[in-house]
Amino acid sequence: MSISTNSELPPGTMISGRTRGQQYMIQRVLGTGTNGTVYLVSALANGNLYALKMGAYNRTLQAEIKLLFSLHKHWKETGKNQVNRYLYDADDYEEDGLIIPFYVMKYVKGQTLSNFLRSKGSEHIGKAGLGVLEILRDLHEADWVFGDLKAEHVIITDEGQVELIDYGGASQAGRSLHQFTEWYDRKFWKAGSRTGDYAYDLFAFAVMCIKLFNEPGLQKVIVTQLPQIRSSADLVTLVDQTPRLKRYAPWLKRALRGEFDSTGEAYHAWKAVSGSGVLNRYGDNGDPVTRRLKNALIWSIIILGITLLIALFFTK
Ligand SMILES: Nc1ncnc2c1ncn2[C@@H]1O[C@H](COP(=O)(O)OP(=O)(O)OP(=O)(O)O)[C@@H](O)[C@H]1O
Numbered sequence: 001m002s003i004s005t006n007s008e009l010p011p012g013t014m015i016s017g018r019t020r021g022q023q024y025m026i027q028r029v030l031g032t033g034t035n036g037t038v039y040l041v042s043a044l045a046n047g048n049l050y051a052l053k054m055g056a057y058n059r060t061l062q063a064e065i066k067l068l069f070s071l072h073k074h075w076k077e078t079g080k081n082q083v084n085r086y087l088y089d090a091d092d093y094e095e096d097g098l099i100i101p102f103y104v105m106k107y108v109k110g111q112t113l114s115n116f117l118r119s120k121g122s123e124h125i126g127k128a129g130l131g132v133l134e135i136l137r138d139l140h141e142a143d144w145v146f147g148d149l150k151a152e153h154v155i156i157t158d159e160g161q162v163e164l165i166d167y168g169g170a171s172q173a174g175r176s177l178h179q180f181t182e183w184y185d186r187k188f189w190k191a192g193s194r195t196g197d198y199a200y201d202l203f204a205f206a207v208m209c210i211k212l213f214n215e216p217g218l219q220k221v222i223v224t225q226l227p228q229i230r231s232s233a234d235l236v237t238l239v240d241q242t243p244r245l246k247r248y249a250p251w252l253k254r255a256l257r258g259e260f261d262s263t264g265e266a267y268h269a270w271k272a273v274s275g276s277g278v279l280n281r282y283g284d285n286g287d288p289v290t291r292r293l294k295n296a297l298i299w300s301i302i303i304l305g306i307t308l309l310i311a312l313f314f315t316k
Helices: 058-078 113-120 122-141 198-213 215-224 232-240 243-256 263-274 288-315
Strands: 014-016 023-033 036-043 049-055 087-095 098-106 110-112 154-157 162-164
Touching: 023 049, 049 058, 058 087, 058 098, 110 113, 113 122, 113 154, 113 198, 122 154, 122 162, 122 198, 122 243, 122 263, 198 215, 198 232, 198 243, 198 263, 215 232, 232 243, 243 263
Parallel strands: none
Antiparallel strands: 014 023, 023 036, 036 049, 049 098, 087 098, 110 154, 154 162
């Protein structure tokens, strides 16, 4: 029997996979989405932290697991470095005679893109955006589409790395997208179909930028514009009305009009316009080793200065 589980499991609950035998201890709830609840868990096998998603409805979570398996298989076959990026385990466990499916993925610790920009400054959209486009480029080159791109699914980790979460909306190129968010959806803006292609994600990326910097404007268009005449031209107008997007306006318009030939091209165009590299692995402050060396150098100079002053004082 398979089921739906609606109540959250308390910290300390042990989850034992029936088929693969892995065991996880629940630490806390990370969040709840349409298809289930995501828990922070520690794996008994290695003590590492993971995010474990448990299905609210068996069928939808199974579809998500199937999709992730296929993406995982693809990464493994192509030797892409994302192989460990996401899926760690998938299984089900039994509780009170009920079979509950789950899958375990990389725990992405950090802040959402909106919070990151709020705390670091809006100009960081250049580097963060490039990080997102780099992931999209890899996915698209592998013939996959992310599908449900939005700022909430972009996490900037504590180390300054860009990660996407919720691959549940991913789909092979050419297939119909099954999970999307209205505002970001190309079809909602009558700018194309819901069949997955690279341009679908680039369109969503552009809407994400508009929403990040002009959410009231976007909301106004959605509320006041009649659905029959709503179009991507409304989004183009919004780009022009958003001063903080000025630098990116030509790029965003191309993405909204589906004018990029590939995500590789879009990536290079963004890189040129933002004048930035990807957020490096250790954020803006450089890697920890460089940071420590810099600090050591500064302290050495200070100590040397103080020593010289003392020496000067006593030689007088
Ligand atoms: N790999 C992860 N690492 C850390 N936190 C995660 C991870 N995956 C999901 N979360 C957290 O759990 C929440 C729920 O995720 P989930 O993917 O189920 O749904 P969602 O993306 O929020 O919503 P929906 O699926 O309805 O669009 C997320 O908002 C996020 O805060």
